[in-house]
Amino acid sequence: MNVRPLACALIACLIAMPHADAQKKRAAKPKAPAAPTACSDFYASANADWLRSNTTPPASGSTSALEQLAARSRQQQLELLDAASKSPQNNVQKLLGDFWASGLDEAAVERDGAQPIAPLIARIDAIKNAKDIPPSIAALHQVGIPVVFNFGADVDLQDLERHIGYFAQGGLGLPDPAYYTRNDADTQALMGRYRNYIEKILALTGTPEAQIKTDAQAVLDLETRIATASKSLIDLRDPRANFAPVDTKTLAKQYKRLQLGDFLKAQGVTDDRVSMANPQLFTQLDTLVGSLKPAQWKAYLRWRVGDAMAPYLAKSFRDAEFEFRGRVLRGLAAPQSRPQQVLDAITLAAGPMVGHEYAARYYSPATDKRAEDIAKQVREALGQALDRDTRFSAAAKAEAKTKLDRLKIEVGTPNRDLDYTVQPMGRGSFGSNMLIASTWRHREEMKRIGRGNADRRWDVLPQDPSLAYDITQNRLIVTAAMLQPPVFDTTKDAAWLYGSYGALVGHELSHGFDNRGRYVDSKQELRDWWTPTETSAWDGLSKRIAAQYSGFDYPELKGVKVNGAQTADENIADLAGVELAWSAFGSAEPSAAKPAQQSFYKGWASLWPQRMTEEIARQRAATSVHAPGQWRTNGPLRNQPSFGEANACKPGNAMQLAADQQVRLFP
Structure with missing residues (x-):
């Protein structure tokens, strides 16, 4: 051991010094921090x-109980597809099993090449004149490759009971139209790499080498023309500003060269109106x-075909696509x-098929009934x-x-199933299977367009963990994948389920009646049904909650507090969720003993444990509308007298605010 001279002298001095009685006693070791208790943390x-x-x-950089739930769901999907490839039990499993096996057979994917x-390339090569272009555009949309523009089904903002088709901007290979017109050095460098990527894809799709640079410039020129007529990303954020219904019968006359009337027929759309918020672009x-x-x-x-299909073709395509889209852009x-x-x-092209089989494999009717019963009880509690809410x-x-x-409650899978009639896939060509599945999914998407079809499916898949309030349809959606630990x-015991799942239900249902739900009324019409009374009460409540949470230290960050104003809406929903679930539990088990009461709150806490790096914590502190897990757990409970009673916490303890400091939504 190498000891420095000064240190040696100091040690010798200390050895030679006579010890006083006090010095004979070893200095007391600092006490370890007390273990957290229910009343402290x-x-x-x-x-x-x-x-x-x-x-x-x-x-x-992060993990949490809910992230682990999502990872478990992905693993379950992998196991489902593997089983379907080995011993399919029905036609959908046969389709999925072949699809899966064809994708894993990388040698076959390489042999398949382009x-x-x-x-698709042959059809494009057959274009002779301007009249041939629109049918080619329509045909590519049919197989799930949107070119030139986007067209999809979404809710009709004038009639939330139906979906209409939306003609929207698209057709660009870069995510932001502004890239095409900026002149700064960074953008120009990006555009140079983008040009190289276009050239690689054109070469892989069979463009003669002598023509590649000319064609790449032609692509960039056309995309720039589209981009300059497109809205900025900021302008696309407001759904109402991007909703403009027009009669479909006018499209054929107004856009003769683009043949939009024939485009709709090719997609199987016969509705009487569509939305077109940027007619200048389509002109x-x-x-x-x-x-x-x-x-x-x-x-x-x-180029658009090659780029869209590159992730599903031979390695040369995949490498080119990842180098630009994966490494450079993401x-x-x-x-x-x-x-x-x-x-x-498979999720992109045939996600609903996977969801259908996922629910059949991992989700039981008993779970469905129990989950629906608890959700209905929480709705009753709301x-x-x-009735007693003085803010309204x-x-x-x-x-x-x-x-x-x-308000409707849909648990497990959508109430209306899809038509799973699909062209057989086989195991010989993953890329071809991708096109077959994409064609099927596009067909089913187009069926959403029309009156009475707004609830045709969810905007989430059954195999993705999700519990959400659908504001336009006034319904609670609980996916099959969500109904497993830690949520369900x-x-x-029953108390735990009310505290975990029930409180999440309450959280989401509250959004139908908060400062977001205020904009859709009981008839599913867009209007603000609040009066100044509700607005004033909400503002006061939001300020009190924001003040509470702004006093909380952000985990992993020194000197940083939770942004109470940024997280206020979700913090209020957490408080509502716990209150409503506790009320529902009390009605279901009015004589619950202390252990059951404690179990209720443990169920809530089980949703939120997390670990994250300082970098991730800093990102979330700046941007997330949710408080970190520690305060999603503790924040609502500090305001609950019932929590203090269940755990024998006294007012003034960290976990029990004094009565005059507590915030209650539904006293």
């Missing part, structure tokens, strides 16, 4: 085992069809594993809470009660 106390067992993964897109596109040479359109369409260091890539592809005027309260009476743990 319920989050740390209730989640002690999880926090001991889990560390921050270096790859993602063959899956050969028929420009209509002009371009007639003014640009067919050769330029052919180069563009060939900052990824390496591609995902092959099974994850194939799963993502009705009772609205008589008129607003009547509207809220009517809206609640009409059937090994726990």
